Amino acid sequence: MAFRYEVRLSGSGGQGLILVGKVLAEAAAIYDGLNATQSQSYGPEARGGASRSEVIISDGDIDYPKAENIDIMLALTQEACDKYVVDLKEDGILLIDSQMVTNIPKGNYKVVALPIIQSAVERLGKFLVSNIIALGIITKLSGVVSEDSVKHAIRARVPKGTEEINIKAFYTGIELAGNWLEKHGSL
Amino acid sequence: MEKKTNPNVRMWQGNVACAEGAIAAGCRFFAGYPITPSSEIAEVLALRFPVIGGNFIQMEDEIAAMGAIIGGSLGGAKTMTATSGPGFSLKQENIGFAVMAEVPCVIVNVQRGGPSTGLPTHAAQSDVMQARWGTHGDHPIIVLCPSSVRETYDLTIRAFSLAEKYRMPVILLSDEIIGHLTEKIEIPDPSTIEIIDRKKPTDTPENYLPYKMDDSDIPAMANFGEGYRYHVTGLAHDETGFPTNDPKKIRAQMLRLNRKIQRFRDDIVEVETFNTDDMDVLVISFGSTARSAKRAVINAREKDVKAGLLRLKTIWPFPDKEIEALYKPVRKIVVAEMNLGQIAHEIEWATRREKPVVRVNKIDGEPITPNEIFEAIIS
Amino acid sequence: MDYLYYLREDKMPHIWCDGCGHGIILKSILRVIDKLGWEKDDIAMVSGIGCSSRTPGYVDFNTLHTTHGRAIAFATGLKIVKPNLHVIIVSGDGDATAIGGNHFIHAARRNIDLTVIIYNNYIYGMTGGQASPTTPVGKKASTAPYGNPDAPFDISRLAQAAGAAYVARSTVYHVGKTDRYIEQAFLKKGFSVVEVMTPCPTSYGRRNKEGNGVEMMMFQKKNSVGVERAQKMSEEELQGKIITGVFVDKEQNNYLQRYEEVIDKAKQINQ
Ligand SMILES: Cc1ncc(C[n+]2csc(CCOP(=O)(O)OP(=O)(O)O)c2C)c(N)n1
Ligand code: SF4
Ligand SMILES: [Mg+2]
8 A cells, every 4th residue: 555654844933834834845856756736824824823734645636635644743833832743653753852742642652852053053054954854854754755756856956056955954954863773762 | 158958847836837838739819917926927928928929918907908809809800818706706797798709718727715805925726716716607618727837838728729619718717826836737739739720700790690590509700800800799799690579589698698508618628637447435536636636645645545526727617527536436536626615515515415515615715735635535 | 190090990989989189199199109100010009998908909919908007017018028119198187097097106116118099178077077087076976976085196206106107188179299208208218108188078077067078178177287387387377287398218227127237237147
């Protein structure tokens, strides 16, 4: 049977989560030869407030394009975490920013708390690349797309001149996830 | 180091696929007015047209945009406009003009929640009846509903072909989910795409009748400024195109206008079936909701419930014959749509209420989930 | 000249009433076309709905009789697709400035190369004499039986403010002027407007006791003031007067020229 992998990226408008969704979907569909869809919630939410972007990846047809049984969910703000965690499946991965999300919702999830935004600021000097760090973490934790494909998709998507810092951010994320896995064992 | 990829594979939004489909169909004039969730179509064409010899114009409102594409079509171009709910309401009078004067053009409505300003960023499928009867008077119309990004591309091209072939406006009724969904699409080789252009007159200008009654029921269309000086009006007219009050002539023209769709409905109506051979529950859906319906049917089959899906790609003219051919053996019919039963009502009519019709409806901007349809199938 | 060459003789008799000024404007238009030597095939005449908007039915051009108020919108699409056509719009005061007012000001702003000839008779003639946006305060209309409470538009000044490249006003009495203005408007490569005051004895004159068509034209003769003279007159002196003349005549890039620049820029960026 075809596999179906659901990703929800949530945070506040302006954190670049739609871009992450597009890059992830393109990595899967264009570079890994899988199927993928990406959608987002629009609305006043897109201008601050909780916002979300969703990616479905499959090796078969994707009929229903919305997430309802989520494998991995990213939450970069407490508000987004509280609002969107409902569809995370049992045993799914809840990836949170360890500083922004302090009140971890109860549930049968595997919680991965990492200093995503802090790493962007301290290690790369750029708050704006938090989203790509998160993308690196998701790539590593999910294993659903290849690192190489995501790297290509990043290069094709990000504004010219920002490729290197974004690739650095991506590997920062891979490293954060790698360290976490070493410490806590595989998911 | 470059990674090898198929250059024809893209990740496109439904709205992008619509714009690109229009270009592939030969559309070179677009007039529009911004409205969510359709604006990306205008934005893509504003970017693309100047490079490929097309014209994009942002008009002062949707009424003007609709007028401009009719004017452009009379000049000989394939023309399109795109809008959503409130803008679709504004276009109705001029859509009627295009029907009456038999001017080919394509109108895209990326449906959002209504009535009024409603839900600008959330999907609905509640303009089904407005697409059919939005303009006044007895009139034929063609309405196509895409369920995926690739199908948005294909049906946009088909919309132009049908518009040109039957000399009438064709509505592409998308919705916010499909319009904003980014999905993998493999762009077909242009040589495999069927493009149809309007029939040009073979008569001399002196003998040309723009609304000629002949066996074809579809008169040849001359472009303005190419030697055929004729008159175009929204008033009831005779074969010459000039207004008339003669009931006999009016009747003949009005019957022909409606007949051209009745007569060629088999060419126009397209549906897709899935698992319908041995079914005892028939699920009918269209647009984005048909994707949930397909998942529900698959899930039902896994539970040994014999469900099948009929997906409507053309909704007007209504696929009554296709439904007729399927519904007799089934126990019940489930109709899923993001409105309060606009298509269900039509299905009850087409099946003479011989089977129970279970309606799965939603009007809060949220998509109908596969599970909601599944529940209706097994209930 | 041979008017019949331009007319669709078989569409006569026309629908206009005795004493209606609309036919006088039509003759002016045809005289100018004849003088300029334009080919019939190269002309498109577009209108909305109204008595005035019936004009295209009578002339042997590419003719388009659209919906009420929308002629300019249709004409915009036609002109963009067929830029070599001479696209002429004929419209009424109601058609152009009530229901079609938005299209009118935006076409002026855009400065698209179209000519609009507005037959201003202060009234909705076709539908039986309802008030229009140019009906003066206090005048009677079927929907203003006690006198019109609404203030009127000055169409020429509206066009001027909105950015038209050429604006002039005349009356059907002053045919020489009308011909001259229409010719200048036709030759202008931009949005040009000629407002022609025309009597509607049937729906306006009778109700307001202004007499028949001839008497209404004599009123135009007596009460018209050229722009230059009007500048030296006080508001009071101008009460009830018709100011005629050329209000705007300027060169500025039109929409199609600016779109050419867009094409050049787009090609540079995308090459
Ligand atoms: C949408 C719409 N509303 C109303 C009408 C009715 N109608 C037809 S002509 C007209 C007024 C025409 O007045 P004007 O433009 O001044 O032309 P005139 O007849 O005075 O030359 C109206 C209101 C219509 N045809 N369409
Ligand atoms: S009603 Fe008035 S405008 Fe219409 S034809 Fe008669 S006189 Fe002319
Ligand atoms: Mg009038």
